[in-house]
Amino acid sequence: MESNPVLLESKSSPINLLNEMQQLRLLGHLCDVTVSVEYQGVRAEFPAHKAVLAATSKFFKEVFLNEKPVDGPRSNVFLNEVQVADFASFLEFVYTARVEVEEDRVQRMLEIAEKLKCLDLSETCFQLKKQMLESVLLELQNFSESQNSEEESAARPSVAPAAEAEREAPDSSVAVPGRGASPEGLAAKSKEKM
Numbered sequence: 001m002e003s004n005p006v007l008l009e010s011k012s013s014p015i016n017l018l019n020e021m022q023q024l025r026l027l028g029h030l031c032d033v034t035v036s037v038e039y040q041g042v043r044a045e046f047p048a049h050k051a052v053l054a055a056t057s058k059f060f061k062e063v064f065l066n067e068k069p070v071d072g073p074r075s076n077v078f079l080n081e082v083q084v085a086d087f088a089s090f091l092e093f094v095y096t097a098r099v100e101v102e103e104d105r106v107q108r109m110l111e112i113a114e115k116l117k118c119l120d121l122s123e124t125c126f127q128l129k130k131q132m133l134e135s136v137l138l139e140l141q142n143f144s145e146s147q148n149s150e151e152e153s154a155a156r157p158s159v160a161p162a163a164e165a166e167r168e169a170p171d172s173s174v175a176v177p178g179r180g181a182s183p184e185g186l187a188a189k190s191k192e193k194m
Contacts, residue, residue: 021052022095033064035077037087044084046091050075056094058117086112093121103132 024030031047053060063077079087086108093099093109097120101109106125113121 018096021049022092025049025052025091025095031074033075033077035079035087035091037079037082037084039081039083042084044087046087047074048091052094056118056120058119060116082112082115083108090116090118090121093124094118106132 025048028047031049033048033050033053035046035048035053037044037046050060050064054064055061060077064075067075086105089099089101089105089109090112099109106128110122110125110129113119113125
């Protein structure tokens with residue numbers, strides 16, 4: 001009697017795998033490539049794993065699949081015009097699927113994602129930029145609406161001062177401002193009464 005196949009699937013395995021690969025990279029264990037990054041005289045070297053870089057970046061995949069065998073256990077890749085902080089963030093993202101950067105660096109992260117052909121990071125940056133833009137547009141809309149309501153309330157004529165002036169005037173023959181009389185006309189009427 002044959003039993004039906006069942007699926008054994010771990011939800012935590014991909015996360016555990018990434019975490020373990022990140023720990024190996026941070027400790028320098030089993031790393032088989034060193035990526036040297038230089039930008040405006042600032043240079044740094046990052047040990048990494050070819051398999052992780054190739055799996056997350058088409059740029060690195062092309063480099064590693066086309067490289068000639070080298071003497072020694074580790075190969076080197078040189079990247080010019082990439083800032084050290086940006087590449088460190090890139091590495092953290094490909095090894096953990098997350099990275100925290102300042103808002104003003106999102107555009108640079110998008111550029112490095114496109115340069116290194118990392119679709120996941122590119123898509124993540126694009127989505128974040130879209131959310132940031134929507135947030136700014138919403139703030140502008142709210143600001144515009146509050147400005148319009150302030151302008152409308154300032155432009156509404158106030159009925160209370162004219163009514164108050166009518167009540168205070170003991171003589172109905174005296175013109176009230178706002179009822180067609182000018183201040184000069186009021187002064188002339190006052191002189192006439194005297």
